[in-house]
Amino acid sequence: MNNLRNGLKVQQRLTASVSVLLFGICLMLYGIHRDEMAVVLNKAVHICLECIGLG
Amino acid sequence: MKMMSENNIFHRISFSIKRKIIQIVAFGITNSHIGNFTQGKIYTGKWKNFCAPGLNCYSCPAASFACPIGALQAVNGSMNFDLSFYVTGFLLAIGVLFGRAICGFACPFGLIQELLNKIPSPKKKLPGWMKYIKYAILVIFVLCLPVLVTNYMGVGKPAFCEFICPAGMLEGSLPLLSTHPELRATIGPIFSIKLLMVIITIAGSIIFHRFFCKVFCPLGAIYGLLNRFSFFRLTIDRNLCVNCGKCARVCKMDVDPVKNCDSTECIRCGACVHACPKKALRLGFQK
Ligand code: SF4
Numbered sequence: 641m642n643n644l645r646n647g648l649k650v651q652q653r654l655t656a657s658v659s660v661l662l663f664g665i666c667l668m669l670y671g672i673h674r675d676e677m678a679v680v681l682n683k684a685v686h687i688c689l690e691c692i693g694l695g
Numbered sequence: 696m697k698m699m700s701e702n703n704i705f706h707r708i709s710f711s712i713k714r715k716i717i718q719i720v721a722f723g724i725t726n727s728h729i730g731n732f733t734q735g736k737i738y739t740g741k742w743k744n745f746c747a748p749g750l751n752c753y754s755c756p757a758a759s760f761a762c763p764i765g766a767l768q769a770v771n772g773s774m775n776f777d778l779s780f781y782v783t784g785f786l787l788a789i790g791v792l793f794g795r796a797i798c799g800f801a802c803p804f805g806l807i808q809e810l811l812n813k814i815p816s817p818k819k820k821l822p823g824w825m826k827y828i829k830y831a832i833l834v835i836f837v838l839c840l841p842v843l844v845t846n847y848m849g850v851g852k853p854a855f856c857e858f859i860c861p862a863g864m865l866e867g868s869l870p871l872l873s874t875h876p877e878l879r880a881t882i883g884p885i886f887s888i889k890l891l892m893v894i895i896t897i898a899g900s901i902i903f904h905r906f907f908c909k910v911f912c913p914l915g916a917i918y919g920l921l922n923r924f925s926f927f928r929l930t931i932d933r934n935l936c937v938n939c940g941k942c943a944r945v946c947k948m949d950v951d952p953v954k955n956c957d958s959t960e961c962i963r964c965g966a967c968v969h970a971c972p973k974k975a976l977r978l979g980f981q982k
């Protein structure tokens with residue numbers, strides 16, 4: 641009985657993990673598709689004055 | 696008996712050295728442009744399209760990648776978007792693969808704090824409620840303020856970077872101020888707030904193990920919530936565990952793995968695994 645319950649828990653956890661992973665990958669691809677990377681790059685290649693406490 | 700404990704100590708030392716080596720390599724990869732320190736500039740190449748998994752200011756002269764928390768605020772606060780699918784998806788995917796093992800193995804700021812904690816001083820434990828502060832910081836400073844407080848063009852400021860994050864000042868501001876005297880004219884009240892955060896973080900990290908990680912880090916908060924689902928994880932064989940409590944006593948993150956292996960505070964450092972005399976704990980990729 642205990643083994644069965646543990647098996648079910650493992651199965652549920654695996655399903656949840658795989659779902660979150662796939663969901664994350666889909667979000668990431670959608671973000672790349674709508675050009676969010678350009679915003680990230682633009683922010684990251686300029687010295688961010690707020691980040692370093694100036695300005 | 697003596698041989699067994701020597702063996703155990705050897706194992707523990709070798710594991711902690713292996714972890715340190717991985718942390719140093721991760722630090723080096725995340726900050727590979729060391730030469731920029733003397734030239735007073737930052738790296739501007741295409742790798743900055745991508746986020747590092749750990750907290751590392753992208754205004755640090757040596758930084759090779761974007762900071763995920765900075766990038767999240769930049770996109771959330773930008774004119775065209777209110778939520779970054781790219782960065783959120785990245786954090787979910789990395790978090791579900793590794794959980795807070797990123798904190799234990801790959802975050803440069805985590806390594807800095809561990810080194811600070813080596814400075815001799817009385818070591819103390821934080822009250823348990825303080826760990827919830829980081830969730831408030833995540834919601835208020837990272838998710839809400841950059842979207843809600845905007846200028847006339849609809850652009851929000853990165854509130855976490857501006858008021859809280861000590862990494863920007865430690866890794867970016869101090870080196871840049873030393874090479875760019877003209878920047879010193881722009882020092883204002885924000886500078887004092889950030890300097891205070893740096894002092895609190897340094898003093899806190901000397902006394903408390905990973906003070907910033909425990910109390911302030913929004914990235915640790917996200918990865919911690921994903922510990923429950925992550926493929927890289929800690930498990931316990933309850934048939935082997937004799938409840939001796941050795942694992943909880945060695946844990947510097949104040950976790951009791953017997954009670955909860957998926958604690959949001961566990962950074963998967965493995966100290967408990969090697970302290971267990973019955974080999975009841977296991978750390979690694981598992982179903
Ligand atoms: S909690 Fe934050 S600063 Fe600490 S190791 Fe994790 S990501 Fe890095």
Ligand code: SF4
Pocket residue numbers: 929945946947948949950951952960961962963964965966967968
């Ligand atoms: S529970 Fe174990 S693996 Fe997790 S932080 Fe504590 S000692 Fe490290």
